[in-house]
Each structure stands twice: as structure tokens, then as C-alpha cells.
Amino acid sequence: SAVISQKPSRDICQRGTSLTIQCQVDSQVTMMFWYRQQPGQSLTLIATANQGSEATYESGFVIDKFPISRPNLTFSTLTVSNMSPEDSSIYLCSAGQGVTGELFFGEGSRLTVL
Amino acid sequence: GENVEQHPSTLSVQEGDSAVIKCTYSDSASNYFPWYKQELGKRPQLIIDIRSNVGEKKDQRIAVTLNKTAKHFSLHITETQPEDSAVYFCAASTNGNKLVFGAGTILRVKS
DSSP, rough: OOOOEESSEEEEEEETOEEEEEEEEEEOOOOEEEEEETTTTEEEEEEOOTTTTTOOOOTTTTOOOOOOOSSSEOOOOEOOOOOOOOOOOEEEEEEEEESSEEEEEOEEEEEEEE | OOEEEEOOOOOOOOTTTEEEEEEEEEOOTTTTEEEEEEESSSOEEEEEETTTTOOOETTEEEEEEEEETEEEEEEEEEOOGGGGOEEEEEEBBBBOOEEEEOOOOOEEOOO
């Protein structure tokens, strides 16, 4: 299994600012994804982080709001831009080898926007 | 796209009883079905998974069954213990691609 580290683990931000979340995997992985989990809710896929190219976003999520980078096979970032209180949530990085299907999660980044 | 429905939303059982959580999926191309357990404030942890070429898989007290024709799969926990209390999520994907999750089931095991 892959060990996934995220930082920050939590942050409190002001409305209108942006925050970048980092995700580091301890081994090279084929697939990396970013999910959002609002309090008491399920996991919603934001986008697939593609190595060396633009991320693939799910319906309802756009690059201007959630820019994603993936410069190599072990690292990705998610930025939450121009934040509003509605962006308060847990953001989870996940990674896997694709073919096997197994997907592992980071510990999440709990974001509170005031 | 894929849609995964999960029932029940909450489940209370007495310690030692069995618990069953059911999910249905919509995309017949889905071929990988994992189950995750999430304790409060923790990350989702993969507990068991099944692929579409298998009908049942068991790991100690946990088992998963898959009915491809009906497009549903279930998680079975036997001899439940208080430490089984958590939120359980089912999910589905195609060829190791992105996972689509069910809404989750809060399992409470009463001692």
C-alpha cells in the first residue's frame, strides 16, 4: 500500500484568500485524485491529477477555482482559490496504481473559511 | 456516469450480531468494488474489495458479495464488535480509474 502525506492537516482561512494543499506519496503511483468530503457527507471527486498535463475535472468543479498540479509520479497540489465559507470542508488526496484498482487516502486537510 | 446508491444510511446492531450493508451501481462497465471504513476524524481505510470476475470474497469476519446481473454488492460483517462502529462507504470504478462513492452507512455496535 502507498503511504500518503498531506499538508496542512488543517487551516483557518479568510474569505477571498487561496490555500494550496500538498500531497506526497512514498512511492510512484499511476493515479492521483483529489476528493472533497463535507461534514457528515460522502466523498466527492474533484478531479484526476494527471502527471505532466492538465487535470481532469468532474462536473461542478473548474480549474480556475481548484487548480491542480502534478509535476511527477509522487506529488500533487490542490489550490482552493478565492475561498468562501462554502469551501469549508475536508480535502483528501488519494493515490493508486490504476490497474489494481486499490486506492489509498491521505489523512485529509480540514479547511475552515471565515 | 456511474451512480452508486447505498443502504441503509444508519445501522444499529447488538454486539455479536451480523451487519449487512447494500449498494447498487448503474454503470455495467464498473469492475472494481471496494469498501472503506472511516472512523471519526480519520482517513478512509480500505477494508475489502471485490472484482467483477469474483462473486464472493471473505476476510475473517468481513465478506463482500457481488451480483453483476443485478448490479449490486453487499458488505457482511459477522460477530460485530464495538470497534466495528464507524462509517462505511462502498464505491465502484472501471479498470482502476476514479472511484465513485456511495453515501455511506453509519454503523453503531451496541455492547
